[in-house]
Amino acid sequence: MNVENKRSQLCAMSFLPLPDAEVRNVPGSDKLQVHGTWVFIDVSSGEWKESREEVGKPVEQELKATVTDTSSSMESQLRTLFSVDGLLLIGLTNEEKKVIGTDEFPVHVSMERGGDPAKLTLSFKRSSPEPAKVLESF
Numbered sequence: 001m002n003v004e005n006k007r008s009q010l011c012a013m014s015f016l017p018l019p020d021a022e023v024r025n026v027p028g029s030d031k032l033q034v035h036g037t038w039v040f041i042d043v044s045s046g047e048w049k050e051s052r053e054e055v056g057k058p059v060e061q062e063l064k065a066t067v068t069d070t071s072s073s074m075e076s077q078l079r080t081l082f083s084v085d086g087l088l089l090i091g092l093t094n095e096e097k098k099v100i101g102t103d104e105f106p107v108h109v110s111m112e113r114g115g116d117p118a119k120l121t122l123s124f125k126r127s128s129p130e131p132a133k134v135l136e137s138f
Helices: 072-081
Strands: 006-019 021-024 032-034 038-041 044-050 059-067 086-092 099-100 109-116 119-128 133-136
Touching: 006 059, 032 072, 038 072, 059 072, 072 099
Parallel strands: 032 133
Antiparallel strands: 006 038, 006 044, 006 086, 021 032, 044 059, 059 119, 086 099, 099 133, 109 119
């Protein structure tokens, strides 16, 4: 995956609500330091895309993930979790782990129920001033 055109299958996902996160971000750096408790989301499949048309222009980011546990408790838990903006930690099939969002530009995840059999689709599409970054603990 290169910086100019990113496309990879998503195989793991966690979310950290911004109010529960301590973030150290240096704009322009490819690393992001985050402290907080990530909430694991059991996704069955997903896709992550990130591309930049020109250097200095916003990065286009798009995520779509499927959760097959459609129980009322899971749906309620996810609605509560995504009621606030936050950071997403994704694991990709090429073994990279990336954080999407920063303290200044958090992610807002939408959720939709549909299909037969039923599934929950988590998604967002946005322009971001910074690409996804490598997670660093502190």
